[in-house]
Amino acid sequence: MNKIQRETQELTVRIWRGKEDGKLVTYQVMSRENQTILDIITEIQRFHEPSLAYRFSCRVGVCGSCAMTVNGRPRWTCRTHVKKVSDEGILTIEPLRNLPRIKDLVCDLAPFIDTWQRAGAPFSGTKTRKDAPALVDPNSSTRRAAEAGLQCINCAVCYSACDVVNWNRNYIGPAGLNRAWTLVNDVRHSNRKQTFDQAFGKGGCGSCHSHGNCTRHCPIELNPSESIAGLKQIAFKGLPKDV
Amino acid sequence: MERTLFLAQRISAIILGPLVLVHLGLILFAVRNGLSGAEILSRTQGSISWSVFYGLFVLSITVHAPIGLRNILQEWTRVSQRTINIIALLFALIFLALGLRAVVAIV
Ligand code: HEM
Ligand code: SF4
Ligand code: SF4
């Protein structure tokens, strides 16, 4: 394909405008060699629709603020290439599922952030500033279990992917429970039992059906489904010993 | 509460696993000459081991199925938690009554 041809190819982009009662509006943008979904949205906002609302910050997959529903699936838009997801040149971009909509592609993340507290955060230390820092063996089983879930960027992709959240808004959901799992395995955390009790309380991990849609969509390949399975096992085996 | 129900459902599922297999095997065996009430009773009536077997079966279902039903109602309906709990409890009583009635008939 020569350069001229490539430049003249167009993408049909349907974007959600408005709040809950909005509609999809179609824009035509140039198809280019290396484009992310976020690039497309930025182009539309700059050149076609200055009032289009959307969120992003880092553009490199660190901050977790750019998640949206792209062709039906929740994704981090700054690291999703158009080539990978476009359906014969058509893109449908909507806000994340399972969260109240504010405007266009922006949702209210408050209910999602709340789930972290409901799942038994925050961390509370066992030492004071006068003590020496805790020594945590990086090879201990608890540390390795915590490590596996630690890098979460709070993008809410898993929360949006989870059908149980969709059916039952009381359900804490994958990200909060994944966080609880890291805390329960943190030997420096003084309230491990309380965190576990809360993660297994009302709307807790007993509601998860382990179908793994959270894990399938997590952009940084964490495994919230496995973390929740770990919490469920604690109900049988008791809190993890540090070995 | 949620944790107790979760454990109860999983433990009853563990018990149900082998019971269901034996039950299915028994059905295959029992229907080889067609099925009649008299034939079933001739085999099971007065048998302590079959009463214990099916007694345990009924108890496990009484625990297992209503907890599952409660989960489904929480996900699929807007009914209040209190009402859901009552419905689940009613189902438990129905399973228990129907099941025990059949078990008592063979002892
Ligand atoms: C072989 C025997 C059985 C085993 C191993 C078993 C296992 C399970 C397990 C592990 C769950 C939890 C699924 C989840 O939460 O994702 C479940 C749910 C359930 N079970 Fe069973 N079960 C058995 C027999 C039965 C029977 C005979 C009934 C009905 C009378 C029943 C009714 C239910 C219901 C209604 C649910 C709720 C569905 C759900 O939570 O997704 N089960 N079962
Ligand atoms: S595994 Fe559990 S948390 Fe993950 S998507 Fe399924 S129900 Fe939701
Ligand atoms: S677990 Fe993964 S998908 Fe869920 S919020 Fe964290 S980074 Fe995003």
Ligand code: FES
């Ligand atoms: S903009 Fe920061 S993760 Fe996409």
